[in-house]
Amino acid sequence: MKKRLIGAALAGLTLAGFAHAQSGQAQNGAQEHDDPRIHVAHLQPPRSGLSPLSDDAFKLSRWSMAETLIRLDADGTPTPFLATEWERLDTHTWRFVVRQNVRFHDGTALTPERVVASLTAAANAVPKPRILDGVEMTAEVEGDAVIVRTQADDPLVPNRLSSPQLAIMAERAYGDNGVIDPREAGTGPFVLTAINGVTSAHLDRFDDYWGERAKLSGIDADYVGDGTARGAALRTGRAQVVEAVPVSQAALIDADLIHEVPMPRTNTLYVNTERGPLADPALRAAVREAIDRAAIVRTVYEGRADEAQGLLGPALPWAAGMRQPVDHVAARAPEGTRITLGTFTDRAELPEVAVLVAQALTQAGFEVEQDVREYAHIEADALAGNFDLFILSRATVLDSGDPVSYMVSDFSCSGSFNISQLCDAGVDEALAKAAATEPGEARRQAIIEAEAAILATDAAIPMLHERVIQGETTAVANAERDPRERMLITEHTTLSE
Structure with missing residues (x-):
């Protein structure tokens, strides 16, 4: 009995954060839209201020905020994203054509120069993004394309460029001493408007997105480390999408809300x-x-x-x-x-x-x-x-x-x-x-x-x-159930009233 009471207390304390996030939307720069916003409960808080050069990059990717040159399909095959096509020129050299008519969230244009700047920042970072461990890579502009060279023969260069840690960011993101602020600096269908430390983050729809306009008006993300609280958030509907529902909690939740992802x-x-x-x-x-x-x-x-x-x-x-x-x-x-x-x-x-x-x-x-x-x-x-x-x-x-x-x-x-x-x-x-x-x-x-x-x-x-068990309320449609944990909320995700 005592264990249950403690769990309930923890859930209540943690869920208070959801209510705070909802009431504070306007203060965090969220815009008013007719379309609904979605609430997501994440397992872990960011560890590096949501820097794209860290593991936090996977959150930016799961919010469809930051984008890469390449995207992998379900089989792990590289497909076009911010690069529309590519070719291998020799064993050490690749050419990637940069997509045109793409705007960053701050209104500046995606150009080959910006791609080179982002890749160079990643290659020179200390420590390097994990995807570049042991890889010596350089990038340079060639017309409407980017030339990527590696010191060693590497047939996986397109796969590497799909890593969220190599997202292409606007110039405004890069500050002094290697600090990167991703707010209003991506190219995705959602723009990051507020970072509330290790508590929450807020995103709004980016209406100038180069692809299909997002169905949702925004995303409110909370970091809920306690598994009992995440389960309670799903049961009560305080969060419509919940990461990593514990097995012990899954048994207490309607089976229609539980989705197992290999x-x-x-x-x-x-x-x-x-x-x-x-x-x-x-x-x-x-x-x-x-x-x-x-x-x-x-x-x-x-x-x-x-x-x-x-x-x-x-x-x-x-x-x-x-x-x-x-x-x-x-x-x-x-x-x-x-x-x-x-x-x-x-x-x-x-x-x-x-x-x-x-x-x-x-x-x-x-x-x-x-x-x-x-x-x-x-x-x-x-x-x-x-x-x-x-x-x-x-x-x-x-x-x-x-x-x-x-x-x-x-x-x-x-x-x-x-x-x-x-x-x-x-x-x-x-x-x-x-x-x-x-x-x-x-x-x-x-x-x-x-x-x-x-x-x-x-x-x-x-x-x-x-x-991993992903929780979704019945109002959610088209949330991604991604084994590689790169995608979650996309421009196609909807939430019925």
Whole structure:
């Protein structure tokens, strides 16, 4: 009873912010329109003042405020956005034609010069946007186009330019000392008019948008870290769209308001292939055969996850149709082999997953010792190969919308996040082939072949693919349910009275 009262109190306190945001609309520069405004409850507040060079860029993108040269379709294929067309001139050089008749929110024109200035600011930022880690990129104007050059051969340049961290902003956004203020500086259908610290933000429709005029007159965004409060906001209608409704809250909400979105995130059991008992491929095979994916999904995730068939899940819909059976070595009986299993507490479900994994392995004949700590206190040991097994929830598609970087990082001989300590010539060859292949069908095929090579080693045992629960009231139509979390409210989103 006490727990429920505390939760209700937290919800009441947090929801007060919604009422404050609504009453303060006029003070925050919102204009009066006949069309409705929509209220959104976000999981996390901005960490860098909504700078587009930080992870806050994804909020600007989800509000359809900031736009990039390229946009990715559902399969991760680059499509035109602020660039209408592009071509690869040589292995290091690309040419992007800039869309004409586009205005920034402050009324200034989008030009190739402004594109170059934005890309150059990103390339020179300290720290660099994550999408440019390890990438040396320059840009220059050529007529109505922009020439982008990279120091290394990089077939993913169009994918990189789709990252919200490389949004094109008006000159007014860029202040001294690298500070960027995104207010009235984007090109999207909504203009950011007010930033209220880590509490809320407000946007109005931009009537001079180059594309289709937005159906909504504006967006009021609140940051609601408490999951109980987000669930209550959806139930009461104080927010019409709610990010990341907790599983515990979903059971209390009308099923018509709940939408599960597959995420490009896989809960994986990493297996130490270099030393210890699991350096034996036959014992790694015994671990794989012992894992009960269905029990983990049913028990820990209450059915709100997908059993893994490979490293790449439903968020990459092309993967399942291209995947072929993997040849594994035969397992041998563990016969009491002692192994260590590690994971961390920062993601609440992982210790529960560890308990089920340990039970399954014990039943299969292993003796299992668990080590569960905060991530900051266990990461170094995991990367050093101090565990036989380690459970990790891992994003499989990083900012480029392509899984090769993740695979190289986690499973190549030179990988910087190689918890499995894997160094296999066949895997490296498959990864090199995938990395060098142009985006499209051939690259996807090479990626699936690399996945098969990794899975054949049993260095990674994918258990499940996570979903996020997005809440929407029945009045909402055409809100995006985007696995990559780049889109949410768009010019097509509507809200009925």
